[in-house]
Amino acid sequence: MALQIYNVLNREKVPFEPMHEGKVNMYVCGPTVYDHAHIGHAKTYLSFDIVVRYLRYSGYDVLYVQNLTDVGHLLDSGEDRILKKARQAEAGPMQIVETYARSYFEDMDALGVTRPDISPRASAHVPEQIKMIETLLEKGNAYVSDDGNVYFDVRSFDGYGKLSNRRLEDQEAGSRGDVRSDKRNPEDFALWKIAEPEHILRWDSPWGVGYPGWHIECSAMSQKYLGDTFDIHGGGVDNIFPHNECEIAQSEAANGVDFARYWMLVGTLLVPDEFGVPVKMSKSLGNFYTLKDALKMHRPEVLRTFIITSHYRNPIVFSEDSLDSAHKGWERIYSAVRLVRETMRHAPEGEAGNAFLATLDKTRQDFVTAMDDDFNAPGGMAALHELTREVNILLNSEQTVSKSVLAAIDNIYRELGGDVLGIVPDDNAAAGAANAEREAGLIRLLIDLRAQARAAKDFAKSDQIRDELTALGVTLEDRPDGTVWRTN
RNA sequence: GGCGACGUAGCCAAGUGGUAAGGCAGAGGUCUGCAAAACCUUCACCGUGGGUUCGAUUCCCACCGUCGCCUCCA
Structure with missing residues (x-):
């Protein structure tokens, strides 16, 4: 049986048939780079690492795009998370972005996660985003509000909700109605926001100086590098709504064709709270273990094994x-x-x-x-x-x-x-192979000396050698045909 | 409240309409100067109650429980 993929779009496992034989175009929603990555990120990106590795092993030519979000991701307060971090760190926003983008790649490299072929940044693709917004305005799927912001008109797109199975009429209308808003409908989402004076991540646009909404980057960048329609779109399930849903709406409304053909969403990594109840590991809850800390305590292969132990779609609970x-x-x-x-x-x-x-x-x-x-x-x-x-x-x-x-x-x-x-x-x-070879030679020398002691029934001596090597982190195992060793 | 996912041995975790992979831990054994490792044996009525079926853990319904999303998070 050939490769089957569980497609979240129809909630069923189906044979995988790429658009172009032997070629896979794939996009995965990347992190917002305003802090160090934690184990939850590792679960998502490691899962897709294995997807990419296996597709390549199976002979596919994979083009793997994963974005870095460095603009437009707002907090409840309306403040951009990167700007907030920059203010706290007394640094420029792009300094923050650079710092944590490097940190992210460092961690992923250490984990053995294959780098994406392209890692586009939202801030470097503002013209593409503006262009898509213009298209949406022309097609009547977006509007400029009284305040000058541009919103996607969710009611203009029939397919809204098809990925997450949400219907507009089911949403509690007015739940956000108390919030003063210049939207026509509460479910409309921002494509372009006019910048407040203190918002220094800002660009010129046909609608004034401002910045793009969070969702539009993925639509614009996937289109640029993978085309209007591509094979696989991945991410964490926790982003199925609204983010993934908004991506589909924007792209399909603007391009007039299907967006991603297969949706693959990774289960959430949980961590027990103070009462032992598993809850999502997240930056905002502050219950995260950074990958840097985890990697200090465990080999990357062990972290990979831990995550691989359960299927990518299932949630896993992190514990020592x-x-x-x-x-x-x-x-x-x-x-x-x-x-x-x-x-x-x-x-x-x-x-x-x-x-x-x-x-x-x-x-x-x-x-x-x-x-x-x-x-x-x-x-x-x-x-x-x-x-x-x-x-x-x-x-x-x-x-x-x-x-x-x-x-x-x-x-x-x-x-x-x-x-x-x-x-x-x-x-x-491995790097440092010369040193490793010398160390191996020395250990084998000690093993030979110990073998002589054992042959002479001098077990005090042989045990001393073994014990002292153990103390140094080298374990010996005697076998009928000789002794083998390993480091812990 | 709505949407989605899940509930399999002490723990983690695959999977299937015809009595259930794998790992960890445990018990017994083989091997070993001792040890370590390895190997062998052993360890599950698949949340509860109904229904469909010759037969369900696997399909359907209800219920209970857990998590995720509905507001920023992979």
Whole structure:
């Protein structure tokens, strides 16, 4: 069965058929860069990282666009969040944007998240946004208010609500009616706002000096880089309304054709509150763990494993227990990989153990079957765990395994666990490889000395070596054919 | 109140109309100088109550519970 995707647009799993064979155009709503990223962001962007990695693994040529919001995202008070941060930090707004954009990429790089092909910024695409607003005005889907602001006229677009299943008549009319507004209808949303004097993020426009509304950037930038209609639009479910809904309205009204063909929305990351009740991790609630802090305590592969453990559409609850569990599960896979690589150093040439190649084929098949089913990464992980059991049985048996078979095993771990899931490190390519090689040599020297002590039944000496290495973070494991080591 | 999602073993978590992957933890065992790791065995009547069906955990309805969105958040 070919790739199936759960399309939020129709709430059903359907075969994925890109517009242009072999090519996928994909847009994901990016972060507003006014603070450091937290684990909730990691869940969303890591989920789409795996989507992109798997699509590429499957042979698609993917063009991946993810924006950075750096203007127009207002607080309840009406203040722009970036301007507020800038005021607090006594810095210029673009300084703030630059700082946190870099921070975001640093964290994502550290997590092994593949960079988007294009990371357009809202502030750099104001002309495109103005142009789209002009089109909407021409087509009668937008209007200029008495105060000079431009709003999208939601009632002019029939499809409004089709993604989130909301109907205008169901919304509590007047719930926001108390707020003095120059909108025709409360559900209309801003395309362009006239700037107050203190609002220094401002641009000239046909409607006066101002700034764009929050939603229009995604419509304008996706159109610019991916066209009027593109294949996949992603984001967090928490943005389904109003943001995603507004994007659809603007783009389809302006362009007259379908916007995104497949909508993929990622479940929310929750964290227990003081009573143990899970609530959304968010900047505004202040209950977030930054990725920088998380990365100090856990390897990126472990954070990835934690997130991959559940399906992308489901919510997950963040806890140290779950992370520990993920850590141990990951360690199990990585131990087997290390054992394979270590064994390979002394393995004979030839074809011994060739029968195991069938297991590799089955693993790949199981993995692909799982991932083809709406990117079921937990299923992919299960395939790797089953492989790991087989590998451990093989390498703990008396059977001779040739170098080529071991290389094939290592290769499938690299391919599925490394290239696609990003949880199996590539020890060879690491920076500082020279130091690592020297360290490995020293450890092997100590292992040899310990082996001599053990042969002489000098267990005091052999245990001393093992204990002191343990204290340094190096664990030894004795096996019938020698001792292997790992760092913690 | 409206919209959406979810409720599977001690914990995390896939999945299927014909009695349920995987991981963590636990118990017993094999192996080991000891250990570690690994392997083997063991551990679930799938929220509650109805309905459809030869048969439902899987479909439908109701109820209970949890979360998300409806205002800024991935």
